[in-house]
Amino acid sequence: MSKKPKAGAALSNKAVDALYGIAEEIYEELDGGQIPKMKIPLRTKANIRFDSKHAVWKYGSLMGVRSAKKLKGALMLLRTMHVLEFIRDMIRDSKSSTLREMYYISEGWDIAKFHAQEESNLLAEDLEVITQLLREDFKLRPEESGASVIGNLTLEEITRNGDRKRINCRDDVGDAGYTIPYNVEKEKVKLIESDAKFILAIETGGMFDRLVENGFDEDAKCILVHLKGQPSRSTRRLLKRLNEELKINVATFTDGDPWSFRIHASVAYGAIKTAHISEYLATPTAEFVGITASDILNYELPTDALTPRDIGALNAEMTDPRFNDEFWRTEIQAMLQLNKKAEQQALAKYGLDYVTDTYLPEKLGPLGLM
């Protein structure tokens, strides 16, 4: 197997130090005759607060405690120690693993083995929350595939062999675009330059391909990013970095339903599951140009009726602080009243060019993006 050193070795020591810190604390509690415990912020909608410095939503001060007083808590602390060791070994050996692999690795941990992958995923998130580092620093990655990118953006990726590859996401790729790797931090992906006026982040593959075929990236001078549904962390991180480092505005173009509103929220305001790292992942200035209840009426779009689950999700959004503004309150209420949702591809009702000739210019124009 190839044993060349990988990028990111310096950062990883920060991770090792942080993980040793956790182990040390538990050791000292045991050594001092105390029952060991870990304190972790509650990760619920009730515990997210607006961080005005970064203009994103983050966890508040509500804390939960995981103590070894009960068997379940003790097992969880034992698992934590095993995970710390596993991560340290990966960093030492320049390896990484999927969350699924970590779950299977625990088969060798006897009574400490995980019983379901949710347990091991949750623990990986706990470690992030406690250490203020990213899962990527711990060499853990999800299975989800990263976004596709098409447009005049030049970047440099440092590949598994340590080579630097300069890639232009218009000139050096096929029609399926450049696929971002799971880790898009600076030591892995360097953003070089772009002349794009904005980034259009698109929910569905069908619409992404439509805009590629219609040449919208060239006509509107923009970068097209395929979110692939609820965007992965690496996708949100890339949007954030493009916005911050290259000063390019972001607009999200989604279906018109409550789940798509959440896609926008996770891009713009931060996701509830990852609120501890919102300042890395969220792009607060991102604009929404997806389908709204008003669009369904104005454009007379083909619709489907809301399901009970859709209605529940819309109602939940009425109490979600991220949607607590004039625009979202109005649109969510209008959708509930209309009792209908619509897909972005429904614009094809008026032909294959309607979205690029009419809809997007009408939406992006007032925002100064077209």
Add this chain to the structure above:
Amino acid sequence: MSKKPKAGAALSNKAVDALYGIAEEIYEELDGGQIPKMKIPLRTKANIRFDSKHAVWKYGSLMGVRSAKKLKGALMLLRTMHVLEFIRDMIRDSKSSTLREMYYISEGWDIAKFHAQEESNLLAEDLEVITQLLREDFKLRPEESGASVIGNLTLEEITRNGDRKRINCRDDVGDAGYTIPYNVEKEKVKLIESDAKFILAIETGGMFDRLVENGFDEDAKCILVHLKGQPSRSTRRLLKRLNEELKINVATFTDGDPWSFRIHASVAYGAIKTAHISEYLATPTAEFVGITASDILNYELPTDALTPRDIGALNAEMTDPRFNDEFWRTEIQAMLQLNKKAEQQALAKYGLDYVTDTYLPEKLGPLGLM
């Protein structure tokens, strides 16, 4: 919008001719005072036969008739005429559309509009079966994203602007690999060269990334292809072309469950839904190196119990002619008896290198591939 002519114009005329042929037949029946009808082979497991010339499974001679005698059949024929016109217009305008867009386009067809996307998808398949052409010839494409490829393979893609881009799937791409476009026919993607000894087609993203990180493509001199679950038509077509044109053997590496066996079957023997084009899509010499019931026992892998749906699927495979050989009968029966399934990532039980250091060499060695 960009109006340069796209690749494939010559082939598309064949498609237009074939579609006019269908319209003509219906016209003549109407003109001769007959009730118009279309005859289509039945697309069921009961109607697939082994085609020994191509060594794949294809539809047999059982036919169904769609007649205008009943209202439902008449509407379907009317829809067919609209679809023929839509496809002709796309070919004329150098456009293409997703199956979803075609469904929405039908909103403008008054009483002929589709009521569910299954109807329009089915009609697209009907047209393939009748004309012996590919959906790609009709400019219709699915939403599914294509396979990722990593390895020393050089190809040339003719992009949306008519440019020829030469891409080496090891040297010119990032760690996420080259993503194939939805159309991988010769007029779109030319296979130039490869020194690979075999192609490993991998079911899950986690395992694909594992083999990429472990450098298995370089150590074993192979091309890694991520199937992304049940592989899209373009993925299967690419495997077939690599096998046929560059003479590279294919091996599939999947989870060990009935659904994964079907992934192998669709790669090697042909899928039931697309049996009319099996000779384009299936690679009969493809070998299976995925997890079997024997592997679960031999490697003492972590398992899950079979669900009732799994058991139903295994029982269905016992009467599926594609699995009617010694190897599959034995393994399917063994899995039913064991009442367990396992994922390919379960090999991580023995560490992150076990799959590349031990499992794959043990499986590929006896096949002469390693």
